[in-house]
Amino acid sequence: MESINLQHGSGGEKQTELLNNLIFKNLGNEFLDKKHDGAFLNISGKLAFSTDSFVVSPIFFKGGNIGELAVFGTVNDVSMCGAEPKYLSLSFIIEEGFSMEDFQKIINSIKIASEKAGVQIVTGDTKVVERGKGDKIYINTSGIGVIYENAKIGIEYIKPKQSIIINRDIASHGMAIMSEREGLKFDSEILSDTKNLNFEVKKLIENFGEKIHFLRDATRGGLASVLNEITSESNLGIHLFEDKILVEKQVKSACELLGLDPMYVANEGTFLCVCDDEIADEVLEILQRVNHHASKIGFITEEHAGKVIMESAFGGKRVVNPLIGEQLPRIC
Amino acid sequence: MESINLQHGSGGEKQTELLNNLIFKNLGNEFLDKKHDGAFLNISGKLAFSTDSFVVSPIFFKGGNIGELAVFGTVNDVSMCGAEPKYLSLSFIIEEGFSMEDFQKIINSIKIASEKAGVQIVTGDTKVVERGKGDKIYINTSGIGVIYENAKIGIEYIKPKQSIIINRDIASHGMAIMSEREGLKFDSEILSDTKNLNFEVKKLIENFGEKIHFLRDATRGGLASVLNEITSESNLGIHLFEDKILVEKQVKSACELLGLDPMYVANEGTFLCVCDDEIADEVLEILQRVNHHASKIGFITEEHAGKVIMESAFGGKRVVNPLIGEQLPRIC
Numbered sequence: 001m002e003s004i005n006l007q008h009g010s011g012g013e014k015q016t017e018l019l020n021n022l023i024f025k026n027l028g029n030e031f032l033d034k035k036h037d038g039a040f041l042n043i044s045g046k047l048a049f050s051t052d053s054f055v056v057s058p059i060f061f062k063g064g065n066i067g068e069l070a071v072f073g074t075v076n077d078v079s080m081c082g083a084e085p086k087y088l089s090l091s092f093i094i095e096e097g098f099s100m101e102d103f104q105k106i107i108n109s110i111k112i113a114s115e116k117a118g119v120q121i122v123t124g125d126t127k128v129v130e131r132g133k134g135d136k137i138y139i140n141t142s143g144i145g146v147i148y149e150n151a152k153i154g155i156e157y158i159k160p161k162q163s164i165i166i167n168r169d170i171a172s173h174g175m176a177i178m179s180e181r182e183g184l185k186f187d188s189e190i191l192s193d194t195k196n197l198n199f200e201v202k203k204l205i206e207n208f209g210e211k212i213h214f215l216r217d218a219t220r221g222g223l224a225s226v227l228n229e230i231t232s233e234s235n236l237g238i239h240l241f242e243d244k245i246l247v248e249k250q251v252k253s254a255c256e257l258l259g260l261d262p263m264y265v266a267n268e269g270t271f272l273c274v275c276d277d278e279i280a281d282e283v284l285e286i287l288q289r290v291n292h293h294a295s296k297i298g299f300i301t302e303e304h305a306g307k308v309i310m311e312s313a314f315g316g317k318r319v320v321n322p323l324i325g326e327q328l329p330r331i332c
Numbered sequence: 333m334e335s336i337n338l339q340h341g342s343g344g345e346k347q348t349e350l351l352n353n354l355i356f357k358n359l360g361n362e363f364l365d366k367k368h369d370g371a372f373l374n375i376s377g378k379l380a381f382s383t384d385s386f387v388v389s390p391i392f393f394k395g396g397n398i399g400e401l402a403v404f405g406t407v408n409d410v411s412m413c414g415a416e417p418k419y420l421s422l423s424f425i426i427e428e429g430f431s432m433e434d435f436q437k438i439i440n441s442i443k444i445a446s447e448k449a450g451v452q453i454v455t456g457d458t459k460v461v462e463r464g465k466g467d468k469i470y471i472n473t474s475g476i477g478v479i480y481e482n483a484k485i486g487i488e489y490i491k492p493k494q495s496i497i498i499n500r501d502i503a504s505h506g507m508a509i510m511s512e513r514e515g516l517k518f519d520s521e522i523l524s525d526t527k528n529l530n531f532e533v534k535k536l537i538e539n540f541g542e543k544i545h546f547l548r549d550a551t552r553g554g555l556a557s558v559l560n561e562i563t564s565e566s567n568l569g570i571h572l573f574e575d576k577i578l579v580e581k582q583v584k585s586a587c588e589l590l591g592l593d594p595m596y597v598a599n600e601g602t603f604l605c606v607c608d609d610e611i612a613d614e615v616l617e618i619l620q621r622v623n624h625h626a627s628k629i630g631f632i633t634e635e636h637a638g639k640v641i642m643e644s645a646f647g648g649k650r651v652v653n654p655l656i657g658e659q660l661p662r663i664c
Binding site: 006009010011012013014015016027034036037038039040042043044045046047048049050051052053054055077078080081083088089090091092093121123124125127128129130132133134135138140142143145147155167172200217219220221222225231234266267319322323324328329330 | 338341343344345346347348359366367368369371373374375376379380381382383384385386387390409412413415419421422423424425426439454455456457459460461462464465466467470472475476477479485486487532548549552553554556561573596598609617654655656660661662
């Protein structure tokens, strides 16, 4: 079976061949087709710009793969700025010997994912490194989006009494990856939540504009990390209701088996929204139409500034600390 | 000595610490300081967007390092669109065990390089992979620039009789890297040409606007590859004068020693400009103010469409073929 070799990254004919047969053929559009080192874009307004390198291992997992993740990850980061993602760059670092068939599968996933999210790949780069200097494939995507005119998203707009709403149950991406790595089997499979969130965000901003104050996807470090970032940057406190934070049964089992706290496990299609309390029920209703596990998990408070406090169903309280040290490497 | 470990890429407190102490502290600006996953930009006009992953080995070399290269490489790609580079994203893939001191040096180079080029790092990402799954550090930068109003750059504007001008002698970057790898010593050191080209481009567009038809830096694959791209995409021919293409003495020696043709060796601060013949002397004069090796190396022709022909000082002619196969891996 054919595989990627150093020639495919040398800037010569072999590279041109690879780009023409695989990348331009599958991902081509009016911008990419120019084959310039940069893309020429017509875009106006306030922009959001974001980048992420994806090093997830394994590269194929239940519910997704590194290609899909690379598209949706950046689409989501741009979305969380209150922006409509428009254009992506795409850059590969491939290890010599990587299977051409797997590369094709990944390109195909990138194609489908970008169509699904309504974004265009407009510029790219391919590098090949020697065997043992990489791990199959790493992908960087950077994204540009146009900020919605009525969006006003920022940690500085977070104030006491605002509600915190999450769009679904947590920890499935991290546990899908870990189950794959550890070879765990459950009654029902754990699927990664890898998903584009741009259309949910669009709906929220369209409906509620400036009443949506903050958006963030709970990726590396999980929900706990995002919440701690909020309290640390805003110098406010967060009060959580433990029984409102949902974890699917098989995900919970996997966490217990591996001694992991789902609050710190990475997600890929899970985001939280901080909004005025008066619209919380409506926000929830909109998000529940997509996933019935959407939930109002807590609120912002002046009390215990800088801390995230979780209240259990029985009224007990505990601090949710920031993640210290490594939990799950190469989860995204 | 302290080194990077997997915790620095986990999304937890160790990562926050690294980002605060090293990245935000050195590269901070109004955009990056927001510490959001994406940056909010105010920008208008037609934009250029480009991306590159840098995997150069060794990461430190005479005349530059991977950090500087990552900034200037993308600054140049954006410039070659006829645009003024404004904002960069910055994404690291670091191998576990990488020296913290070297990382600091690289961050410092990135700081200096971005100041020199007048661009801001506005968003970023840091991933850490296990030992043996990377090679010290890989860096991706993506860049956004604003296309000059009077620029009209594109392969479609290339026509017969236009002049081809290069801003300096060739092959020094590739040979600086190779000398480092092979431990070659020469009377005078070979320095990489790593350099930002945005100010030269600005001057050309300001002075000559639509009379500049095409710009391209001759990176991977060298000058021969760029020229062959032009002939292949435009379906025109190129006529070169061998004695106008300068190679410094020690670079030539190194090429001979390693059996390499300088026409195919990578550059990092070398670009060519295709312009109307009537302005060729003025373009040359402007470029020679920066580097006296700037030279008019040839012209576009209807003859031998799709081919690059080089005429020697003695009138002999040969075809400069596209690069086939690998010449120098991990040169950028």
